[in-house]
Amino acid sequence: QKEVEQDPGPLSVPEGAIVSLNCTYSNSAFQYFMWYRQYSRKGPELLMYTYSSGNKEDGRFTAQVDKSSKYISLFIRDSQPSDSATYLCAMRTTGGSYIPTFGRGTSLIVHP
Amino acid sequence: DSGVTQTPKHLITATGQRVTLRCSPRSGDLSVYWYQQSLDQGLQFLIQYYNGEERAKGNILERFSAQQFPDLHSELNLSSLELGDSALYFCASSPRGGQGETQYFGPGTRLLVL
Numbered sequence: 001q002k003e004v005e006q007d008p009g010p011l012s013v014p015e016g017a018i019v020s021l022n023c024t025y026s027n028s029a030f031q032y033f034m035w036y037r038q039y040s041r042k043g044p045e046l047l048m049y050t051y052s053s054g055n056k057e058d059g060r061f062t063a064q065v066d067k068s069s070k071y072i073s074l075f076i077r078d079s080q081p082s083d084s085a086t087y088l089c090a091m092r093t094t095g096g097s098y099i100p101t102f103g104r105g106t107s108l109i110v111h112p
Numbered sequence: 113d114s115g116v117t118q119t120p121k122h123l124i125t126a127t128g129q130r131v132t133l134r135c136s137p138r139s140g141d142l143s144v145y146w147y148q149q150s151l152d153q154g155l156q157f158l159i160q161y162y163n164g165e166e167r168a169k170g171n172i173l174e175r176f177s178a179q180q181f182p183d184l185h186s187e188l189n190l191s192s193l194e195l196g197d198s199a200l201y202f203c204a205s206s207p208r209g210g211q212g213e214t215q216y217f218g219p220g221t222r223l224l225v226l
Contacts (some may be wrong), residue, residue: 044217101157
């Protein structure tokens, strides 16, 4: 079993839909949780960064962490065609090398 | 644009060959990270350098090596290439490689081994 599991998709939704992207993990020591967006032929860029459990909102994006279930989510409200990309979750522990462990990414397609 | 540059953008080579990938970090960043991204394995951490010194090692094969130079640019050397080494190779940088820092990724080098 991989440390971080993420459905590769693709997930296809109509413009304006609420999108839910999810990851599960097995390492209970993970404390920092991140979401990256990667457009085709580009490098990943950091979208959201949260510590421990709870919600964090930034514009149309909400990151949610449920440590008891080892489950994290990224919600995108009022999705736009420009949101079409691959979304990677990443997480790491508090100590050590500070290198995150990445999920494989979910491909999202928002069609007009 | 993240400010991290990588060359070349594309590389096609044959099995058994050796290639060098180059990365220039964002201005002022001292830490450089190398990642390999393939369809089946996702984004895998290879190695991290901080101010010229190796700081962390991930799933880097013995056929692969890297270094960071005094001007802070980094090179990833891949030798005895195999078909399975075909992947996207990303470089990322951060100010000091410490806790809470964002890693800024370059556009990647797409390697195809034939």
